[in-house]
Amino acid sequence: MKVAVLQFPGSNCDRDAYRAVKGPLGLECDLVWHKQTSLAGYDAALLPGGFSYGDYLRCGAIARFSPVMEALVRFAADGRRVLGICNGFQVLCESGLLPGALVRNNHMKFVCQDQPLQVEDSDAQFNSAKLGSSLTVPIAHGEGNFRIDEPGLEQLRRNRQILLRYSGNEGNPNGSLADIAGVRNTNGNVFGMMPHPERVVEPFHPNQDGLKVLKAFFSLN
Amino acid sequence: MKVKVFVTPKATVLDPQGAAxxxxxxxxxxxxxxxxxxGKTITFEVNGGDSPxxxxxxxxxxxxxxxxxxxxDYAYEIEA
Structure with a gap:
């Protein structure tokens, strides 16, 4: 499996993601600049965290019009795997590849902490039997408050598109609807999540729960 | 012509900034x-006239x- 980690101006978790995919996961991986117009030769694409285009207008709103995004839309339509982490999740929502939107945290503060998450039984790869019922993965965002209208939420529930929910003693860190921390599309090949799995993969990290998430995403488990 | 676009959070969407x-x-x-x-206002100029x-x-x-x-939601004003 060969993975493309997309780089937008302002991405800042691109190298962490690259390292996680190449090192602990042991997959082939390239950093792909946003001006590229083709993703030929890749099996999966990862949109990393950061502040693409300085979060101008709305988070992810301008990255959505980067040249590589046209290729990404075709890539996703072909059934290839696409994962957006944090700002990458915001870009995927803005581009319509994932439902909903992410707005300012309800308390207006940037949150940066280890976050307990509940794993939802979403599909054959992403479920509590494979990942364990709970994980601890860092979050670091100011706009992670997931919003969708009532019929949209009902559809997410019905199609088991919710991947992860915020849990733990402190509960929901940003006011996200239904405690949603990550979702997938109906086809099950486009994933988005606010937590940063690439930050918990190495032996020297606080835990290695991120490996479970990434393996589920790349269908390696 | 001058265009002014007003963007506001939907009435049904919680606005933490407004609450603060x-x-x-x-x-x-x-x-x-x-x-x-x-919300925000985005203004710009366009060559040409107003039309459907x-x-x-x-x-x-x-x-x-x-x-x-x-x-x-959005709304706009067009000034000749």
């Missing part, structure tokens, strides 16, 4: 305020880029 501003207004003594919503085709293009621009229809 409302709180600040209350602490300044303006305790009779409520339902503060914070132009408004159609402008709506598309507002829906595609200037606002996110999932969470925001």
């Amino acid at each position: 501003v409302n709180q600040a207004m209350h602490s300044l003594g303006h305790t009779n305020t409520s339902n503060v919503r914070v 085709e132009f408004r159609q293009k402008l709506d598309k621009l507002c829906e595609d880029l200037l606002s996110n229809p999932v969470i925001e």
Whole structure:
């Protein structure tokens, strides 16, 4: 499996993601600049965290019009795997590849902490039997408050598109609807999540729960 | 022509920024305020005249880029 980690101006978790995919996961991986117009030769694409285009207008709103995004839309339509982490999740929502939107945290503060998450039984790869019922993965965002209208939420529930929910003693860190921390599309090949799995993969990290998430995403488990 | 686009959070979407501003207004003594919503104004100039085709293009621009229809509403004013 060969993975493309997309780089937008302002991405800042691109190298962490690259390292996680190449090192602990042991997959082939390239950093792909946003001006590229083709993703030929890749099996999966990862949109990393950061502040693409300085979060101008709305988070992810301008990255959505980067040249590589046209290729990404075709890539996703072909059934290839696409994962957006944090700002990458915001870009995927803005581009319509994932439902909903992410707005300012309800308390207006940037949150940066280890976050307990509940794993939802979403599909054959992403479920509590494979990942364990709970994980601890860092979050670091100011706009992670997931919003969708009532019929949209009902559809997410019905199609088991919710991947992860915020849990733990402190509960929901940003006011996200239904405690949603990550979702997938109906086809099950486009994933988005606010937590940063690439930050918990190495032996020297606080835990290695991120490996479970990434393996589920790349269908390696 | 000059175009002014006003983007506001949808009435059904919680606006944490508006809530914080409302709180600040209350602490300044303006305790009779409520339902503060914070949006943005985007202004630009366009060559050419107003027409139904132009408004159609402008709506598309507002829906595609200037606002996110999932969470925001927009309105505009056109000045000749």
